[in-house]
Amino acid sequence: MFEKNASEKAMPETAASRTTAPEQIAVSIRHLSKSFDGVEVLRDVDLEVREGDVVTILGSSGSGKSTLLRCINWLEQPDRGSIHIGGQRIGVNDAGRPMPVRELARVRARTGMVFQSFNLWPHLNVLHNVTEAPIHVLGKSKAEAEAHARELLEKVGMSPKADAYPNTLSGGQKQRVAIARALAMQPQVMLFDEPTSALDPELVGEVLSVIKDLSAEGYTMVIVTHEMAFARAVSDQVVFLEKGLIIEKADPETFFTNPSTERVRKFLERDES
């Protein structure tokens, strides 16, 4: 059920590169477990994200889906298990010890994260929000970073607001800037933590359409969301989490039309009503 025809989705470059190297794994999660105050929020989770794939994580609130996503870039530290990003283990070094902060930061830079509450840096304008990490983490020149940032702002439809400060933007605009900021690091995988949950309903569409565009361009993405129609349209793989366990893992067609578990069927019914 992990097999999926690459040609199903329009992906100009990466689709080609993926068929030549189908085993490229962007994120590999093995036996991941995590407890908060004695409550197990993740139990022995295994997940693989192939390069160019979009994986959405569904589940009711408290199912552990945000925690799983936040473990991928080590914002939460799992108790057991391992995570590799592009073959590089995160959080733990070769000697099995916690990674020194600088090394951890380097591995984290391979991921880009978009938060539910945007978390733009309010003291910087839109352009500088996007250039900050490329300049100070990747060591790019100011000119190079700004040129790239302007391209990305164009892509998310925010170029006219390059000089604006975050507090003057709507939620949808903030989230589009946050997406550009994450893309600016040229990450191997983009992580979206409920990117539209804090938005007014009429602003959800503009953010989802940007994410859809990215999937068409072949970006690797892991998305935690409650937007079912969106998940169905954009995903290569849908994962359903229940009490920290992955109880269903399927391609979107199977997941939404013929799920194998009663729990998922109920979850989908409730969503329709």
Place this chain on the structure above:
Amino acid sequence: MNASAWQMLQEGAWTTVWISGVSIALGVTAGLILALIRIARIPVVDQILVLYISLARATPLVTLALFIFLSAPTFGLNLDRNVAGILALTLNTTAFNAEIWRSAFRNFSREQREAAMAAGMTPWITFRRIMLPQMMITSLPGLINEMSFLIKGSPAIAVIGIVDLTRVTNRISAVTYEPLPPILVACALYMAAIGCLVWLQRIAERRANRLAT
């Protein structure tokens, strides 16, 4: 008031300005460093800093200035009175500034820090590029408040023989027997200095509005 009286006033004003300015610069920086050390919660060091901060906040400036100036020789130090004055003002203001910085640090949002870490920033880059600029904006009203307290408290250093803007009015009236004109000019100058700070504060508050998302 004659020309020499004006000149004396000018010199007194300059003394107040530079001694306060140096103390403010040192005090704001030292306050930040102390706040960071306290946040690191190093045993013993932390207790010593708590003791220092409560002592410095509880001691009147005049007493502190006298103590430093008079006790220095006991430790084999021959302190210049200006240095002693700056030391007293700095020790006093640092204690207050440390608390202002510390609360800015403690109240800094976790989400902001996470966004920086997720972008691959090390803790140091996060502090320098994301936290400190925002902490400066949020702390500035409190810091400027403390600066104006320092300027208004600075006549205390006259007790160790520094001829500042207040002390000099005394000297002038001792010659002219007209105490009112010099003290009025001194008041006007203090008000001008505080006025500058209030103006700065207004700019700071406008920038702080930007952070209120």
